[in-house]
Amino acid sequence: GKKGTPEVDYTAITKLQPIYNSVGAFPQDIVKNKMYIDPKKETVLFPMFGYMVPFHISTIKNISKSEEYIRVNFNTPTSYTQEQIDAGFVPPQLMYIREVTYKVNDPKVLANNIRLIKELKKKFTTRETEDREKRN
Amino acid sequence: MSSTVSNPVSQFNNISLGGRISGTRGILKFTTNNITWKSESGKSETVSSTDIKKASWTRVTPRIFQLILSIKGGATIKFDGFKEQDYEVVRKYLGDQYNVSPLDVVELSTKGCNWGEVKVNGPMIQFTTDHGKVGFEFPISEVSQSVIGANNKNELTLEFHNDRAMDDDDESMVEMRFFTPIRPSKEGEEGKE
Numbered sequence: 500g501k502k503g504t505p506e507v508d509y510t511a512i513t514k515l516q517p518i519y520n521s522v523g524a525f526p527q528d529i530v531k532n533k534m535y536i537d538p539k540k541e542t543v544l545f546p547m548f549g550y551m552v553p554f555h556i557s558t559i560k561n562i563s564k565s566e567e568y569i570r571v572n573f574n575t576p577t578s579y580t581q582e583q584i585d586a587g588f589v590p591p592q593l594m595y596i597r598e599v600t601y602k603v604n605d606p607k608v609l610a611n612n613i614r615l616i617k618e619l620k621k622k623f624t625t626r627e628t629e630d631r632e633k634r635n
Numbered sequence: 636m637s638s639t640v641s642n643p644v645s646q647f648n649n650i651s652l653g654g655r656i657s658g659t660r661g662i663l664k665f666t667t668n669n670i671t672w673k674s675e676s677g678k679s680e681t682v683s684s685t686d687i688k689k690a691s692w693t694r695v696t697p698r699i700f701q702l703i704l705s706i707k708g709g710a711t712i713k714f715d716g717f718k719e720q721d722y723e724v725v726r727k728y729l730g731d732q733y734n735v736s737p738l739d740v741v742e743l744s745t746k747g748c749n750w751g752e753v754k755v756n757g758p759m760i761q762f763t764t765d766h767g768k769v770g771f772e773f774p775i776s777e778v779s780q781s782v783i784g785a786n787n788k789n790e791l792t793l794e795f796h797n798d799r800a801m802d803d804d805d806e807s808m809v810e811m812r813f814f815t816p817i818r819p820s821k822e823g824e825e826g827k828e
Contacts, residue, residue, distance in 0.1 A: 517744070517745045517746045518746065519745040520745070521694070522695065522697065522743055523694060524697075524745070525696060527697050527698070530696075532807070533806050545808075546806055546807075546808070547770075547771040547773075547808060548654055548772065548773040548808075549653045549654050549695060549713070550771045552770050553745055553747040554747055555747040558747070558748060558749040569806075573749040574749070575749070575750075575814050575816065576816045577817065578816050578817035579817070579818050579819065580819065581819050584819070590752055592754060593750060593751070594751065594753045594791075594814065594815050595749055595750045595814045596750070596811065596812070596813060596814075597790065597812045597813060597814035598810070599808055599810065600808070600809050600810040600811075604804065608804070608806075
């Protein structure tokens with residue numbers, strides 16, 4: 500049930516508010532069934548069954564190409580600690596999306612999507628490192 | 636305007652079947668007894684007004700709205716491609732002509748994380764992320780194959796049908812892999828799920 504299900508909150512990113520306030524706040528030029536890279540929000544929106552689903556760039560581990568396919572690997576923890584379970588942070592049905600594969604027919608679009616996502620990932624990692632150094 | 640309300644027929648152009656990986660566009664007509672959809676490629680769907688159990692309305696992109704019809708017997712049919720201002724027309728038609736009301740507005744999750752709860756809701760598999768809000772969902776019929784990892788029992792791979800009705804420039808998801816992290820087993824609870 501919805502009640503009693505705790506907000507999953509045990510990694511840094513969960514402390515972020517939802518990236519967009521609502522679907523209405525998605526980039527206006529978004530197109531159904533096509534990936535959209537939003538550098539302002541450091542987010543990639545993936546088409547999933549007619550919906551556009553945002554994923555913060557920090558959830559993406561890497562992205563690769565194989566012929567006409569794009570494969571996206573996401574960050575996932577290997578295991579839970581007993582503390583996380585005891586604290587009620589891990590509802591029984593919690594699952595991670597570990598990987599998604601897309602078929603992209605246009606090689607130019609495919610190459611461009613990969614380039615933009617890699618650039619965003621690099622920019623985000625650089626910024627994270629700088630922030631960490633500033634704090635230390 | 637994409638719709639007319641002057642007679643008991645209401646018509647919307649550029650509507651596709653929603654909730655699928657892809658969708659060819661067509662014309663959706665609300666008539667006295669039925670909702671019919673016919674695509675340019677000749678595909679069609681008919682929903683009898685008396686079979687509609689529940690209707691809801693979801694924004695799927697800033698500009699596109701979706702009508703979700705729950706059908707008696709458990710099926711769900713979705714139509715994509717409505718505009719914001721169509722809500723009133725559809726709400727009124729469903730209420731006045733079919734006695735189906737209210738037209739609930741359902742918001743999708745915009746959380747941005749890759750973890751959530753996977754739930755089975757009738758024929759739908761739902762991925763919910765933000766206080767039960769759905770991030771995406773798909774009918775189980777879209778799955779062509781599901782495989783539990785041979786070396787990793789905590790991994791589930793779903794392969795999806797390649798829809799031939801796709802537009803050529805659509806980017807289609809062909810595979811998705813779920814993972815559930817390993818839970819430490821307490822001593823004395825071996826083998827207990």
